[in-house]
Amino acid sequence: MTRISVALAAAGLMGATLAQAGEVEVLHWWTSGGEAKAAAELKAMMQAKGHTWKDFAVAGGGGDAAMTVLKSRVVSGNPPAAAQIKGPSIQEWAREGALANMDAVANANKWDDLLPPVIASGLKYEGHYVAAPVNVHRVNWLWANPEAFKKAGAKVPTTWDEFFVAAEALKKAGVIPVAHGGQNWQDFTTFESVALGVGGADFYKKALVQLDPGSLKSATMEKVLTTFKKVKGYTDANAPGRDWNLATAMVIKGDAGMQLMGDWAKGEFLAAGKVPGKDFVCVAAPGTAKSYTYNVDSFALFRVKGADNQKAQQDFAQAIMSPEFQEVFNLNKGSIPVRLNMNLAKFDSCAKTSATDFVASSKGGSLVPSIAHGMAVPSATEGAIKDVVSQFWNDDKLTATVVMDRLVAAVKSSK
CATH class of the missing domain: 3.40.190.10 (Periplasmic binding protein-like II)
Structure with missing residues (x-):
């Protein structure tokens, strides 16, 4: 501001x-x-x-x-x-x-x-x-449609390796693996869950809260970016511009298998008369079970x-x-x-x-603020980083190395 x-x-x-x-x-x-x-x-x-x-x-x-x-x-x-x-x-x-x-x-x-x-x-x-x-709100959730997973013969993932195995199985079964909406805050919601799952809470805090240049340009960040971009390959062509609740509706209907989104998505499932544990599944985003993005x-x-x-x-x-x-x-x-x-x-x-x-992660030091949802850094910095992440999501020519440099530059220019 x-x-x-x-x-x-x-x-x-x-x-x-x-x-x-x-x-x-x-x-x-x-x-x-x-x-x-x-x-x-x-x-x-x-x-x-x-x-x-x-x-x-x-x-x-x-x-x-x-x-x-x-x-x-x-x-x-x-x-x-x-x-x-x-x-x-x-x-x-x-x-x-x-x-x-x-x-x-x-x-x-x-x-x-x-x-x-x-x-x-x-x-x-x-x-x-x-x-x-x-x-x-917990941001680092994965929402899944059990019928879609049953159709694909897949299991709901708890790691990123399992996530891509499930995504491939859903794709082969004719189900859109990942429901996503092409808005920069949605891109970043996915990105921060990948960062937390791949790098852990300490890396997340150094890179995305403290904005440490060394962490933003590290081998871990390169792996985060590579994993993040791989998720894009399992979204559908109509994702750009789609609102988050319409992406949730895709999972509710079984048109898509999974969505990485905060627990406001659950409100959509409940409003549609769906029952947790029966009609939909909620698990922590891959690799983040012991952490909590608030x-x-x-x-x-x-x-x-x-x-x-x-x-x-x-x-x-x-x-x-x-x-x-x-x-x-x-x-x-x-x-x-x-x-x-x-x-x-x-x-x-x-x-x-x-x-x-929430209580356990607070005591354990793995309760972290969501940068995608305005909890971690000043709004100017948040906006600058979101733009870089969305550019990477949408431009297949951009490499992780270039994006890491842009992240560091975005942080510096927005301060």
Whole structure:
């Protein structure tokens, strides 16, 4: 995000808003089946408290389109009360003085006790809460259609070698091996799961979080890139431009065998009436069973004018962290509650595995932030790296050696 301090000051952001009393305008990109159901639950909770919910939905799974719209709204002095923002971008907005202090709500509801420290720190700026978390997504999942695997006589893979054996068997059986959508965040979602599976958590942290030049230009990275490109050969010709949920639908229908995607994909399976363990299978992406790539959805709370609107905003933040919302939202979304010690009785086997692995990887040092989903590095750096990875995915003439040099250059130029 470019520095916009001068523009914010010129627009008189501090307090300028067109919202009516008791209104909470919410910017989000939950527009697909499972996500839309989850958003509807939050809207109902706010309306039950007497507030007016103003939906500000911008389609596009990665949220890039939403951020463009948000910047124009903030600069013009008319921010929404809450916007779906996460990772380092929260601190970027807070540095501009655009976010509201939510400590009163956080302290009254004991957020510090309810959130893992690594998650809580990402929601604060200079020690003060400025955002509220809704969930934890595991990104490094592989989704599979058991009927397609049965047809191919293949087994669901746990290693990359097994992955390519299964992909070949699916291809011979007339099934598209890998459902994929050609958008840069989807390319990178696959890439980071390959990096974690091939290189391990320590390599992942050095290369993709710390952006260590030596790791970005290493034999391990060359193997990661080669493996990543090999996956491309098992996608279909219609992948470019396809939305992620349409790729998930291919696995649901059995047109494709597998998809590498975060657990928001599970929301699509559930919305289609499918049962985990029976109609679909969830396993950690090849080679990543002992690691966990996290993506935490959260809402940054922007400064709004008027006591009624501020109260609506605080009620919104409180509702997000309530056990009732955490349960119903995550049951719909496919993710797990961000609150610790929640009762997971209503959750399925995929969610219980996710919750167990989340705690274990946190203790074991293999809990890593998703760079593809805005959790690891500043947005400018993330964008630059995504572009390089997608160029490699789409251009068969590019070699891994050239791409490693471009990764290092992209990191350097974006700082």
